[in-house]
Amino acid sequence: MKELLKKLTETAAPSGHEANIRNLIRKEIEPYVDEISVDVMGNLIARKGKKQKDGHRILIAAHMDEIGLMASHISEKGFVYVASIGGVNPLTCVGSRVVFLNGTVGVISLETEKIDKVPTINQLFIDVGATSADDCPVNVGDVCVFDRPFIDMRKRMVAKAMDDRVGCLLAIETLKQIKESPNELVFVFTTQEEIGARGATTSAYGVDPEIGIALDVTLSADTPHCTPVNPVLGEGPCIKVRDSSLIAHPAVIEAMKKAAASRKIKVQMEVLRFAGTDAGAIHTVRSGVPSGCLSIACRYVHSPSEMIDTSDVENAIVMLKVLLENPIAL
């Protein structure tokens, strides 16, 4: 499991440019699915099983994309100015390294030495070792992501893009383990979640599900002087009640609770006052879809080092398998 998570998190795939991670996931799941396809927006759609009595067509969404930066200007001296792809915090950028999809590595720095307030993204630049615009290996429109290795800390794991490669991991592991289900399971590895759940918007329309379940990370609140929200690391998978994009369907919440209880897994109820997931897009598609979200508590979300708890992931896989192997009473 950790070996796969390492591969998933170390793959570079910012929103809109998910081919690398899609190819990796497709190789992992292809032997276990009935049908696999890629749609216009780049979503990877894997179908498994047929709908039986009491079963539903369930869309399980985990987003493949990660936050990143896009080159917006190459200066005369060869420095790369950038725009953000998704919620990038300039505070965590300065001093970080990035890798462009063409392999170019760069260091992020800041226009001014006078640092008296949080810089804006327009003040950041990437030094890729060029001496002028002419020998700069990056063009306007090229994209990059943080360059950081996955580290196994035993109880905890840390990596860039844990948001949402851990969701991808849950989907992959569950997909591999499920043998029998009354449900038609449609696993969608979505694109462009970080810029507004856009891949989920179109794939949910195409799949036309009866139930939607997103797999994503959520903010933890167990670090010094942090904003008080409820989930913490190591206290179990989180069942989302609401965030700013979704009020989860009560029946989906109940089914999740039941699945966890059947294996004596401790869960946390998650109420997030801001941010959203793919479930936000799925639940309003067509004539509406009862939806929910299973989350993994995560520290330092959208930084180059996102930290999660190993047991939370293990328990989420067990819980998700039970949830999908049984009928969900709406």
Next chain:
Amino acid sequence: MPINCKKQTLPTIEKEQIDLLARLSNASGVSGDEAEVRKIIREEITPFADSVETDVMGNLIAQKNAKGKCALHVLIAAHMDEVGFMLVDKDSEGIYRFSLIGGIDERSLAGKQVLIGKDHLPGVIGACPVHLSTKEERECILKLESLRIDAGPGCTDLQLGSYAVFATRFQAFGPSLIGKALDNRLGVATLIELLKHCPEHIHLTAAFTVQEEIGARGAAAVAYNHKPDLAFILDSTPAMDQPSYDNAENTQYRTRLGFGPAIYAMDSNTLYDHRMVEFLKTTATENGIPYQIRQPGGGGTDAGAVHLSQDGIPTATISVPGRYAHTAVMIARKSDWENTLRLLTASLDSVSQDIFKNER
């Protein structure tokens, strides 16, 4: 038989096209009130289209059928509407409170002339004469609450809800095009030309959309209803390419006049399909047409609604750059417009499903 034989000559912008742009620029067409612009376009395109209709939202949609079956269905959309004003309350004789329709910086309003309603009645967004204002007043920003449209004594029966536009009249001068609403009458004029000379191997839906400036509302209906194989959005985008006050390198110009059509990589509402971007770049290079990649960042076009329609539509946006967008006057370059028309003409000639042979 050669299938993709390239056209030997690409179109140019002549007096005829500029005259049409002048009529379009001078017409009033604030979001929700596009009839005057729509009428000009309809008259212009009807002889060249297989069908022309106005849909529920007010979008004007022309179809040009392909010769042969299984043709690629291409949507090209250009929004007809412009930013402007609406009269919302009467203060006293001929003096009206107004609200803004679309994104306008209220700092740019005092002292501007406007044209009100279908009859283009003259009005002025009044400003205090310098003789009478205090130093403190001159240092304050005039907020919308303190601005009024003065339609003149005697003009007391204007209907609340009437629209108004900037009164700027179009001029073509030297290499430049100067006027109001060039965002997006430039796109409209380009699309009219493309429709007139549409190649026969594609099915073209040409959509002149409404209400882009208030959230791409017309385009959402067009994309849902017509579900093309791919879409090109024609628009106009701000250029901030003036030199910096301190002579430092300008790193935030968005686009630059004279550098050719601006191809979008990313804006607030769309991260563009790189297969479409590559196709446009390749087409430009092969045909010797200059282009620029618009700096990724804020803003949005009809693409935001179109690319998310149903199960997704591959979409590109190409804009003519212009300085001072969404103020009373924009300055654009004729050469950028011409190269936009040439890039789209060349793209329609060679567009095919091959663009999508690789997954996004």
